[in-house]
Amino acid sequence: MTETGSRRRCLVRGTLSLLVTAAAYEALARSGYFAPALLPTLPTIAHTLFAGLADGSLIEHAAFTLYRVMFGFALSVVVGLPLGILMARFQSVENFLLPLVSAMMPIPSFALVPLFMLWFGIGNLTTILIVFYAATFPMIFNTWSGVRSVNPIWLRAAGAMGADERKLFWKVIIPGASPFIITGMRQAFLRAWIAVVGAEMIAASDWGLGWVIFDAKEFLNTDTMLASLIVIGIIGFVFERFVFGSLERTTVMRWGMVRAAKG
Amino acid sequence: MQDAVTAITADHAPGRSHGGERLRLIWRNIFPFVVVGAIWEIIAWSGIFPRRLFPTLEDVAASFVNLTITGILPHHAIDTLIRLLSGFALAAIVGVTVGVLMGRSRRAEDILLPLVSIGAPIPGLAYAPLFLLWFGLGNLSSVLLVGFVSAFPIIFNSWTGVKAVKEIWVRSAQAMGADDRRLFRHVVFPGALPYILTGLRLGLAQAWRILVAVEMLAAVPWGLGWLIFGARKFLNTDTMMAGIVVIALIGLALEKFVFQKIEDYTVVRWGMISS
Numbered sequence: 001m002t003e004t005g006s007r008r009r010c011l012v013r014g015t016l017s018l019l020v021t022a023a024a025y026e027a028l029a030r031s032g033y034f035a036p037a038l039l040p041t042l043p044t045i046a047h048t049l050f051a052g053l054a055d056g057s058l059i060e061h062a063a064f065t066l067y068r069v070m071f072g073f074a075l076s077v078v079v080g081l082p083l084g085i086l087m088a089r090f091q092s093v094e095n096f097l098l099p100l101v102s103a104m105m106p107i108p109s110f111a112l113v114p115l116f117m118l119w120f121g122i123g124n125l126t127t128i129l130i131v132f133y134a135a136t137f138p139m140i141f142n143t144w145s146g147v148r149s150v151n152p153i154w155l156r157a158a159g160a161m162g163a164d165e166r167k168l169f170w171k172v173i174i175p176g177a178s179p180f181i182i183t184g185m186r187q188a189f190l191r192a193w194i195a196v197v198g199a200e201m202i203a204a205s206d207w208g209l210g211w212v213i214f215d216a217k218e219f220l221n222t223d224t225m226l227a228s229l230i231v232i233g234i235i236g237f238v239f240e241r242f243v244f245g246s247l248e249r250t251t252v253m254r255w256g257m258v259r260a261a262k263g
Numbered sequence: 264m265q266d267a268v269t270a271i272t273a274d275h276a277p278g279r280s281h282g283g284e285r286l287r288l289i290w291r292n293i294f295p296f297v298v299v300g301a302i303w304e305i306i307a308w309s310g311i312f313p314r315r316l317f318p319t320l321e322d323v324a325a326s327f328v329n330l331t332i333t334g335i336l337p338h339h340a341i342d343t344l345i346r347l348l349s350g351f352a353l354a355a356i357v358g359v360t361v362g363v364l365m366g367r368s369r370r371a372e373d374i375l376l377p378l379v380s381i382g383a384p385i386p387g388l389a390y391a392p393l394f395l396l397w398f399g400l401g402n403l404s405s406v407l408l409v410g411f412v413s414a415f416p417i418i419f420n421s422w423t424g425v426k427a428v429k430e431i432w433v434r435s436a437q438a439m440g441a442d443d444r445r446l447f448r449h450v451v452f453p454g455a456l457p458y459i460l461t462g463l464r465l466g467l468a469q470a471w472r473i474l475v476a477v478e479m480l481a482a483v484p485w486g487l488g489w490l491i492f493g494a495r496k497f498l499n500t501d502t503m504m505a506g507i508v509v510i511a512l513i514g515l516a517l518e519k520f521v522f523q524k525i526e527d528y529t530v531v532r533w534g535m536i537s538s
Contacts, residue, residue: 096294106518118503201480225392233384
């Protein structure tokens with residue numbers, strides 16, 4: 001009972017704080033102290049948001065951004081996962097790739113945007129490659145450390161029970177490393193999501209939420225900027241909470257791996 | 264992220280005993296770069312791509328040395344570092360204060376948590392044009408943006424850290440007559456410090472990743488991001504590569520000398536991270 005009571009109080013206070021912040025913002029926007037073009041009122045932002053959703057332009061921008069981020073992310077999983085596994089299983093692969101990966105990892109992906117623009121032009125290819133670059137390293141690293149951290153007793157037990165290489169790989173190593181792999185995917189997506197917005201701004205393609213925000217700046221359309229920001233926030237939140245949350249529930253938690261990983 | 268560096272240093276450690284072994288280990292770490300460099304050179308010399316777009320390593324090295332001697336590259340690098348540090352200092356002060364406040368006071372937590380959780384999932388760079396409109400082009404917006412973005416991981420980790428301080432420690436300190444200030448200084452703060460340091464590390468990494476892009480967008484007069492972005496207009500691919508090399512070196516240095524040190528410090532002092 002006290003639990004529900006405190007939860008309700010928490011909810012009430014949370015809503016209250018959001019309302020107060022919104023009211024303060026509204027008061028500031030209406031005070032006329034700042035130019036309305038720079039600080040649009042909340043109804044204006046809501047109006048722009050719904051207008052954009054209704055005529056489909058905001059949805060189309062979001063679709064382009066999602067296409068780029070998913071393409072780059074999928075590519076990074078396809079490349080990063082096998083590389084991470086190979087690095088963990090074979091010493092020679094690790095010896096060769098680890099120095100390269102460690103040297104490239106600290107380069108922020110945005111530093112490569114101008115170079116990629118020269119090489120691949122502006123538009124989809126550059127953006128997808130930047131997303132790929134940003135997302136691959138967390139993928140490789142988490143897979144690598146996940147496979148390395150598989151309990152050796154499990155490997156030996158499976159070997160003693162007569163599992164061959166293939167069975168060992170699919171039944172022991174992959175499930176054992178899965179908590180790390182899913183964490184890697186999570187981090188990779190987070191990086192990809194940041195990268196796609198930045199790359200769209202700098203590499204100025206025609207569509208995409210990042211480009212909308214940047215383009216709106218030229219025309220002082222602060223309401224459009226804030227509306228796109230809201231869409232970006234919602235998409236990021238949905239992916240983090242629902243997509244990866246449910247992925248975790250259906251795999252790692254069902255296999256009872258999470259406690260092993262966190263313990 | 265730091266695992267790689269740890270692994271490399273760990274690889275080096277056993278080789279210290281005798282020279283031949285050590286040389287072999289060094290060679291093993293250099294070998295991949297030699298291979299990649301050779302492939303790069305072959306492609307650059309083959310003429311598949313125009314030389315302007317795909318400079319040879321000699322060109323890159325020459326412009327690197329040239330820009331360093333004339334003092335242009337150091338100037339850019341120093342400005343970038345100053346921006347990084349001031350943004351990060353801002354984030355550290357605000358982030359730790361807010362995080363600790365949220366961890367200690369129920370009221371502050373209820374009020375601030377919804378705001379922080381709404382702000383956190385939006386990629387920091389998406390705020391950049393907004394900040395540029397509000398605070399103008401240049402230093403102020405880039406420092407504020409870097410600070411704003413890197414504050415989130417610091418807030419979250421300080422908050423978690425303060426909440427993770429064992430209730431028994433707090434109660435026993437209170438039973439022994441510690442007042443609020445002493446409780447904070449001798450129990451809560453040291454107890455939360457490993458988390459706070461992790462938050463600072465994440466915040467600094469985030470700040471570094473975002474700063475380069477911010478410099479490109481905010482048209483600051485000096486800075487590595489601006490150097491790379493400006494070089495694109497004149498097809499100075501070799502200058503761009505030199506800039507990227509400096510960025511990589513600073514990133515590596517941050518990882519090796521800052522993050523690694525912070526982690527070692529926590530590991531040694533508190534034994535919080537095993538292995």
